[in-house]
Amino acid sequence: MTPQDPEADLLKPVEAAQILNISLGRLAYLARTKQIAVAVTTPxxxxxxxxxEVERVRAERAAQGPPAALPxxxxxxxxxxxxxxxxxxxxxKFxxxxxxTRQAIQRHTTLRPKGAHSQDRRV
Incomplete structure (x- = not known):
């Protein structure tokens, strides 16, 4: 891209994700769900x-405050x-x-290998 190219000022996904402090996967999700507008898609x-647009999303996320604590x-x-x-x-128990239960726990901690727990199984 040349300096006169209008696409020269556009941000690559890694740059946008860094500014928003999110993963590339999360950025792609936001784009797919139209929560962030894609300026252009390359060939x-x-x-x-x-x-x-990245600044708009950043400001919007900042206005929402920090993520809520786990229920x-x-x-x-x-x-x-x-x-x-x-x-x-x-x-x-719940x-x-x-x-x-497995999905909920897996989102918030690393799972142990199958069968590796310290208490006896209840039948």
Whole structure:
């Protein structure tokens, strides 16, 4: 791109993500869901963002304040899991399915290898 090229001022995804303090995957999600406008898509399929649009999204996110804390139940599920409870035990305590509980815990901590927990299994 030459200095006279209007695309020269556009931001690459990595630059926009750094400004917004989000991952590239999150930036792509915002673009797919039209929460951030894509200024241009290159012939190779790469998105470019205008600095003004990135600033708009940054200001909007800043106005929303920090992300809310985990709901007490998820915080408690993660705490119990970290104490050695199995996912199945945590699911039973909160009357949730195994899959739902596993997904919730996995979003907030690294899962142990299957069968590696310190308490006996409940049957």
């Amino acid at each position: 190779g399929g790469h998105r470019r963002y205008s600095p003004e 007490p139940s998820i915080d408690e599920m993660v705490r119990l899991y970290k104490q050695g409870w199995s996912i199945r035990q945590v699911a039973e 009357t949730l399915s195994y899959g739902t």
